[in-house]
Amino acid sequence: MLDLGTIDRTVDRPPYRQIADILRQHIERGRLAPGEQLPSEAVMIEHYGVARMTVREAIKELRTEGLVVAQHGKGVFVRSAPPVRRLASDRFARRHRQEGKSAFLAEAEAAGHVPGVDQIRVTNEAASAEVAERLGLKPRERVIVRSRRYLADGRPVEVATSYIPESIAKGTPIAEVNTGPGGIYARIEEAGHELARFTEEVSARMPSPDERKALEIGSGSPVLTLVRTAFDTTGRAVEVCDTVKVATSFVLEYDVPAR
Incomplete structure (x- = not known):
């Protein structure tokens, strides 16, 4: 099972960036493989204790970096095609x-x-x-x-x-x-x-x-x-x-x- 880690609310870095950092590290180290689905919004909301918008901002960070793609009605997946x-x-x-x-x-x-x-x-x-x-x-x-x-x-x-x-x-x-x-x-x-x-x-x-x-x-x-x-x-x-x-x-x- 994927270790989603924790966020530190005492530091200046916003929670959504910390979540993006954790997911990015999993992608870069191969723990989230190309084509694999990321944990759902509901799972991350409950795990990190944050609002839905916070999770969405984290996913948006990864999308702008070209690391993940969203499939309507299915979820968010690690990009499988190269740049x-x-x-x-x-x-x-x-x-x-x-x-x-x-x-x-x-x-x-x-x-x-x-x-x-x-x-x-x-x-x-x-x-x-x-x-x-x-x-x-x-x-x-x-x-x-x-x-x-x-x-x-x-x-x-x-x-x-x-x-x-x-x-x-x-x-x-x-x-x-x-x-x-x-x-x-x-x-x-x-x-x-x-x-x-x-x-x-x-x-x-x-x-x-x-x-x-x-x-x-x-x-x-x-x-x-x-x-x-x-x-x-x-x-x-x-x-x-x-x-x-x-x-x-x-x-x-x-x-x-x-x-």
Whole structure:
């Protein structure tokens, strides 16, 4: 039987964090195996002598860390699938687009997740100074802006906003909610801009309140930020994508040649 330990009410650390610490330790040490169900709310309420909200806050901590998943009507289980592995050297391979898959769809499926996307919003806006510079546009030149949220097994893992020059995207499915099989890059290539290379800038920080809400994470959970610029074979920048990722949900893998 799992030893749920005890919480210390004389210390400053809140009870819900202490409960999360105990459960996290059991998961990390294998006492709670992948796919195994956590003790029920009722069991933990009685054992720790706390309110239901305290137990739920503890579970929320573990969910934001990507350690557990909640199944409606069944309970909370240790996550069995690994984080999404983002392989930079493969994710933009043309074969994925030819198979009708976006980069995230291919990666999430490879990691054993059920991928999803929601909160899609498409607008036509004047480019900010930074976006215009990255795309080589004149100040305030128009761009199609596509924002969306990506999910793995129904759990938000990243939000992304793409900026595509209006001269490329206007009148194409890029300006529609549904871009069709293969996503934005498939449509850009169909518009005559064969993709040649990508540059990426990766950093880490704490999320903003809006990002915490969209990603359903706590204030103490860090995010990874990745700004990518896509170039065609003529050297023209054809897209800038600003992505915010839940840090615990991804492994970033890079294959860099020694030369």
